[in-house]
Amino acid sequence: TGSTQPQRMLEAVQKNATKGDPESVFSAIDYYCRHKEWAMNVGDEKGLILDSVLTEVNPSIALELGTYCGYSTVRIARLLSPGSKLITVEFNPAFAAVARQIIAYAGVQDKVTLVEGPSGDLIPKMKERFGIKSFDFVFLDHWKDRYVPDTKLLEDCGLLRKGTVLLADNVICPGAPEYLKYVRNSPRYESRYFKSNLEYSKVEDGLEKSVFLG
Numbered sequence: 570t571g572s573t574q575p576q577r578m579l580e581a582v583q584k585n586a587t588k589g590d591p592e593s594v595f596s597a598i599d600y601y602c603r604h605k606e607w608a609m610n611v612g613d614e615k616g617l618i619l620d621s622v623l624t625e626v627n628p629s630i631a632l633e634l635g636t637y638c639g640y641s642t643v644r645i646a647r648l649l650s651p652g653s654k655l656i657t658v659e660f661n662p663a664f665a666a667v668a669r670q671i672i673a674y675a676g677v678q679d680k681v682t683l684v685e686g687p688s689g690d691l692i693p694k695m696k697e698r699f700g701i702k703s704f705d706f707v708f709l710d711h712w713k714d715r716y717v718p719d720t721k722l723l724e725d726c727g728l729l730r731k732g733t734v735l736l737a738d739n740v741i742c743p744g745a746p747e748y749l750k751y752v753r754n755s756p757r758y759e760s761r762y763f764k765s766n767l768e769y770s771k772v773e774d775g776l777e778k779s780v781f782l783g
């Protein structure tokens with residue numbers, strides 16, 4: 570079986586990871602993507618930066634834009650304190666279906682709410698649908714040209730508060746130049762670039778961490 574790449578990733582998890590062990594799940598995905606088939610997970614190198622920012626922020630309510638197969642969803646959820654929640658947005662139903670299974674296999678499903686649909690439609694509904702006051706942490710990893718409009722949408726919907734941390738993947742490769750300009754030139758953000766490499770590759774990429782100043 571495993572007709573699509575996400576399904577083959579799921580198979581690799583089911584074959585090589587331990588049920589209920591999040592670390593073994595994303596390690597199995599990293600092994601598969603490094604040695605068998607490249608895939609657009611944030612990966613192990615940038616994943617360590619994600620882990621350290623998460624540990625520092627320790628969010629009670631976090632948002633992820635772009636679930637894909639759930640690799641970063643599992644990485645984030647495993648570090649959340651009891652009672653904390655992660656809402657993750659994915660518009661591709663095939664990706665969402667695989668992500669749900671990978672999230673469940675890792676045993677982090679109680680911390681995660683996966684919502685299907687385009688970020689632009691879902692962000693304005695977050696308050697009413699999930700009773701959220703504001704997000705403590707946002708991981709941007711969806712369409713790179715949606716980073717700016719969705720950041721502005723989060724601001725306009727009152728979903729950011731003084732100190733909210735935005736962490737954006739791929740600001741170098743594939744690149745999000747408009748986003749870098751926006752957060753680096755805005756007086757409302759304190760921004761810092763974490764240099765790294767594109768997942769499973771030697772090409773430069775990095776994460777941009779931006780703190781909303783209110």
Ligand SMILES: Nc1ncc2ncn(CCCCCNC(=O)c3cc(-c4ccc(F)cc4)cc(O)c3O)c2n1
Binds near residue numbers: 768
């Ligand atoms: N609006 C909305 N709302 C919700 C949504 N859910 C999903 N999407 C669509 C997201 C589609 C996937 C986004 N991710 C990437 O494109 C990506 C690409 C590369 C990459 C590729 C080829 C190369 F040669 C080099 C690097 C590497 C990465 O780490 C990436 O994250 C949504 N959109």
Ligand SMILES: [Mg+2]
Binds near residue numbers: 609611710
């Ligand atoms: Mg990415």
